[in-house]
Amino acid sequence: MIYEFRVIDLAEEFGVHRNTIRNWIKSGAIPAKEGPGRRYIMDWSDYQRLCEKFGKTPRMPRTGGMQKPAQEQGPPPIKLKAVEGNKFYPDATWADICLTCGTCASACPIAGVDGLDPRKIVRMAALGLTDELVNTDWIWKCTMCAKCEEACPMDVKIVQLIRKIRSMRPRDQVPGPIHKGVVNCLERGNNLGIPKDDFLFLLEDLGNELAEECCPGFSTPVDVRGARILVTVNSKEPFAEPDDMKWWWKIFYATGESWTISSENWEGVNWGLFSGDDEALKTIVGRIVDNMKRLNCEGLLLPE
Amino acid sequence: MLERYKIYSVFDLLLEYYNEGRININREIHKQRTTYHDPCNYGRKSLKTFGHGYFEEGRIITKACAPNFVDMEPNREGNYCCGAGGGAWAMPFKTERVFYGRIKARQIQETGAELVIAPCHNCRDQIKKSLNQEYQLGIEVKYLWELVADSLVLPVKN
Incomplete structure (x- = not known):
């Protein structure tokens, strides 16, 4: 048809x-x-x-054509006893206290996509449908925007639940590049694996350009000990949109700020937050703290 | 650690410069109608996690550079996500991401703004590179710090 x-x-x-x-x-x-x-x-x-x-x-x-008889549709009934001891969230506020009102689903811009919405996710968690939750891609189509949580009258911790479910996906099955980015960052210091020499050359080159364009005397400060502010970088900029870094540099020039970029571990984006990888997240944050100590800076600027 | 070091978001630092009079802004450069996108992570989620949502900071700076300002509805903690947060910009679910952004696109359209300020890399990419084309918004999109940099009156140095 x-x-x-x-x-x-x-x-x-x-x-x-x-x-x-x-x-x-x-x-x-x-x-x-x-x-x-x-x-x-x-x-x-x-x-x-x-x-x-x-x-x-x-x-x-x-x-026209044949319709499926109603009784053949729907999943088999769930046996509640089977989920005892199978919970994957630490306390009742992550799912158990849900009143099933569905306000979260009304607030969610992708409610209905793949037949799921926040209310169903919370119910599935309460029922212990761990495998179904871990395997659904909906969890990764959700942006964890927290519109659902904002709307929830019971303050169910929906976003933490989603992130926990993400963390339970086997790492090699995390969709898209975010887990690869985490591995890159751990192994090579930034999410996109930009080599140190290329990065330093780019910083110098762009600094010279900026000096010529509008900021006479400007040069990009790298590893300046005692600078007031350590500036971290979103690796997509040196990778794909290098000129975009100049906006902040121009502001620093105008204010006479004392700032620096670290030559190593300069990544300011922590994809462990989104992939649900707490260990990697801590390691990457720890490296920034080390840079703060090494360069004796007072403040840290995050890229956004 | 948090006592020893000061952590600056882009809002904290830009506002510090603005309040201390360290940046000289030309208000005549951005005359077009301008609106401001609240990123979920800096607004709604920051409010819940850290007890402070960055709602007003971005607006103070945006209005200082672009006085012809209008808010989207709803805004602040009620604002709609751009559709690309939480790593979704990088995910292989493009169709769903664009579908997600339809509400954001409508919000922007309803303001009649020609310029949208986004203080988050992710939101900026989704609005500028995806929603603008998909929904024919015909808008210009700038980072908050890009707006400031483009409005700057630079000091004369030797």
Whole structure:
């Protein structure tokens, strides 16, 4: 069965911009083909999958064909006794005190995506569905923005719960580059593995540029002992957007600030916070403290 | 350790410079309507974790540089996430990330602002490089410190 749609209708249905729908079609996220009359067509089952992904009810019901009988749907019932001693959170405020009102789900911008929302996550935790929680990617699509917590009348620690669930994902199955970044940082001093020589050359080069552009006499201070402020760096800047570092440098120039960047362990972004890796997080923070001591600085500036 | 060293967020340091009169700002450079994005980590989450949310600091500095200011609704602790926090900017779930950001895009659109100030790397990237294109916002996006740097009247030094 074919589902025919106009871009504008689908955009309205999912609350996104028309171009977003076009981009999704282009990238294959929506498996649709152009049909006659500025309309697109896709398989009805693909449309249904899309609705499921974003927690929407299909606007157009499937007509004809066989429907699954109701009693065959749904997971097997959960035996509560099986979860005793299987809790993975330290106290009741992480899940048990939840009133199941669903306010958190209303506050969450991705409630419904993958059929999940904060209320369901909290219920799953209370029921001890550890494997299901650890294996769902929803936990990583969530941005831990805490809108749910802000809305919760019982002050359930939803974000801490999410982070704990993230920490239980086997490290080689952490989606995207954030665990790789943590390993890079531990082994090479920054998330993107920028070699020390390249970094130092870049700092000097950019400093000279800034001096020519608008700040005569400027040079980038590296490893200056006794500087008032140690400045840490988000590695994406030296890696991809080096000119962006100059804005802060220009401000330091204007204020006559006494500041420095460390030649080693200068990374200011700690991905252990997001990947749920407390040990790595502590190690990386410890290195910054060591830099503070070594360079005898008074203050520390974080990149954001 | 915390007694020995002072930890500066970008807000603390910029506000220190501003309050001590160490930066001279030209208010004529950014005349366009400007709004301010509250990052979850510095606002809502900082308030809960450390007892202080950085809500006003960023606004004081933004308004000092761009006087034609308007807030999004809701804002401060009620603000919506850009959609890319918590590592999501780097995650392989682009479709979901853009879908997440639809509320942020709408919030920005409703202010009619031409310039959006983001004091967080992650939020700035999502708003500038993703939402701006996906939702055709037609906005300019700057870091808070970029706004300050672009507004600076530099001292004459020899």
